[in-house]
Amino acid sequence: MRDAFHDDLDKVSDDLVEMTTMVGDAMRRATASLLEADLATAESVIAADDDIDALRREVDDRAVDLLARQQPVATDLRMVVTAMHMASDIERMGDLARHVAKAARRRYPDGAVPQALHGTIREMADVADRLVAATGKAIADKDVHGAVEISRLDDQMDELHRKIFGEFLGQSWEHGTEAAVDTTLISRYYERFGDHAVAVADRIVYLVTGRYGTEDEGLRGR
């Protein structure tokens, strides 16, 4: 009975890791569509988000099924509930990749972000890529140290987000209001992507140590 439970739980964990792989791929391609004003890639990211949503629903269904059949208690129960919360956060990261792709599509054939800021967006995308890889690894390994790395990467993301906002100060912005609005939202999508990775990391910390992460997940959402 115990082994059946852990086999099922491993399958849920595998699906969560698979979700992070899909989300990482989505965000990489969303960034490419944004910086290269590539409509076909943007469309494919938007369409592929359905697959992430479907896998999330599978995780939820499998978790509920697991609760019904195996009736876990204590830590085992916590792990199943945590998996559902993680699936929710990872699915939301997929939504944010889709938002980036939609911003690219909305301004096509123009670019949504001024050329001068491509470097910073590229840095955000790079941090996002490392965040989602670290998230997948932390889930697979149930690794608290991975959570620390995620928190560190998220600090880098916040720094880049602030750097973008610095561009809007005073009279220095010369790209027009619409570009400022687009850039604001796009920068926020990357920043929120990081927040959800941290939420997943905090769940892992809680699961392993019984204590909430460095910062409370509910307080962290910005």
Added chain:
Amino acid sequence: MRDAFHDDLDKVSDDLVEMTTMVGDAMRRATASLLEADLATAESVIAADDDIDALRREVDDRAVDLLARQQPVATDLRMVVTAMHMASDIERMGDLARHVAKAARRRYPDGAVPQALHGTIREMADVADRLVAATGKAIADKDVHGAVEISRLDDQMDELHRKIFGEFLGQSWEHGTEAAVDTTLISRYYERFGDHAVAVADRIVYLVTGRYGTEDEGLRGR
């Protein structure tokens, strides 16, 4: 045994309704702090978000405890799992109220939103207020019709969000880049507030009918 379960579940439901009351109050006061550049009110909204987060954690703990002690299956199990998902969405609505208050605090003693847009923000706040009230009522009554009303209100919210974005078009914006950026984010906070109400409504529809709402919750997040 069955009665103990439903007593416990009622308590969870009461807590969710209480959360919507707290969130509604937070958003009303956040809007006041924003439109009146009222620092004390902004600070109190930011501080009070901890109470919403704490109640969310209570709901989660109570739900896990309920699963462990009562081992519900089928619809009963789905109801407990759904309650946890709802708590997550409602808590996030509280975060969004806090974001509005933080935007007010950041620009104090100036206003974060140009006077010319106060009317539209007031309309968004009014829709937000009706959304959260309808959400509380739909949870209390397990009412699918309430979900339809929530969807209709969210459409109004999206319309107002688009109206704000219309202000940024062409050369018509005369309030500077920073005000555009602030207004963009604030408008998005209200719009996301509506999305989370819809996510709760979709959960109720699923619980009552076994079918997903008019739109899939995962696809809806914008």
